[in-house]
Amino acid sequence: MEKQEHIIDEEQVNERIDKVLSSLNNEWSRTQVQSWIKEGNVLVNGKKIKTNYKSNLHDKIEISIPDPEELDVVPEEMALDIYYEDKDVIVVNKPKGMVVHPAPGHLTGTLVNGLMAHCKDLSGINGVLRPGIVHRIDKDTSGLLMVAKNDYAHEHLVNQLVEKTVTRKYRAVVHGNIQHDYGTINAPIARDPKERQSMTVIDNGKHAVTHFQVLERFPDFTFVECQLETGRTHQIRVHMKYIGYPLAGDPKYGPRKTIDFGGQVLHAGVLGFVHPRSGEYLEFEAPLPQDFVELLDKLRNNR
Numbered sequence: 001m002e003k004q005e006h007i008i009d010e011e012q013v014n015e016r017i018d019k020v021l022s023s024l025n026n027e028w029s030r031t032q033v034q035s036w037i038k039e040g041n042v043l044v045n046g047k048k049i050k051t052n053y054k055s056n057l058h059d060k061i062e063i064s065i066p067d068p069e070e071l072d073v074v075p076e077e078m079a080l081d082i083y084y085e086d087k088d089v090i091v092v093n094k095p096k097g098m099v100v101h102p103a104p105g106h107l108t109g110t111l112v113n114g115l116m117a118h119c120k121d122l123s124g125i126n127g128v129l130r131p132g133i134v135h136r137i138d139k140d141t142s143g144l145l146m147v148a149k150n151d152y153a154h155e156h157l158v159n160q161l162v163e164k165t166v167t168r169k170y171r172a173v174v175h176g177n178i179q180h181d182y183g184t185i186n187a188p189i190a191r192d193p194k195e196r197q198s199m200t201v202i203d204n205g206k207h208a209v210t211h212f213q214v215l216e217r218f219p220d221f222t223f224v225e226c227q228l229e230t231g232r233t234h235q236i237r238v239h240m241k242y243i244g245y246p247l248a249g250d251p252k253y254g255p256r257k258t259i260d261f262g263g264q265v266l267h268a269g270v271l272g273f274v275h276p277r278s279g280e281y282l283e284f285e286a287p288l289p290q291d292f293v294e295l296l297d298k299l300r301n302n303r
Helices: 017-024 029-038 111-118 151-162 237-240 290-301
Strands: 002-007 042-044 062-067 082-087 091-096 143-150 167-175 180-187 189-192 195-201 207-217 220-227 266-274 281-285
Touching: 002 180, 017 029, 017 042, 017 062, 029 042, 029 062, 029 151, 082 281, 091 281, 111 207, 143 151, 167 237, 167 290, 180 237, 189 237, 195 237, 207 237, 220 237, 220 290
Parallel strands: 143 266
Antiparallel strands: 002 062, 042 062, 082 091, 091 143, 167 220, 167 266, 180 207, 189 195, 207 220, 266 281
């Protein structure tokens, strides 16, 4: 375990201790520093403190930096569809059917298993089973994900999600014929009290906003683009069901009689964010997967 010391100077007086420490080293994220404080690895004048401690002049800060935790994830060689990579960020196009990170019942074959074989340097903020994962998409949703290779990049990307500045556009096919060309769904989402494995629109849920645009209409279905303003679990699936147009193929939120697609017809096609180190805005677009294209062709031919 590495140890470092720091003395508070006049410019740092009355600042929160987690903010002071994260400013000392741009590789130390504020989230990481807060976890060190909670674990008792940060002492002020020889005493443990809380994350909201305000510094005083000449405070002596002792920081014990834990050794990197060995990730309990088995690296697996797999063909990853990587759209962008540098020392901070990877953008990968996840295929339908792949789970993002290990969990009970899915300890291997996940995107994280493949990433661990591809590169050893992923951020540790989300723990040993979700290294580098800033945001997720469902197993049966295809498309683009940004992955952080260090904690500095992870915190920057998470902050952009919180501030709603990340561009996330999805393509979907929904049941029914939406008559208006554009719409915004502003409805709070939380876990369904009657069905704990599902999410639902509920008054005391978390703020959730989805914008949609109609791209093409068919007799019984509509091809839409949805843009996330927030990123709640199953947000697009729950919101489109809420307004009466559930996703085609969706076994959880769709009707009993739906398209046999092996899951919801949903693709995360556009992802844009500000690079955490360069400050440059980057945007990527992944084309629709082949089965999605074939479904659209079938719907067009049946008109």
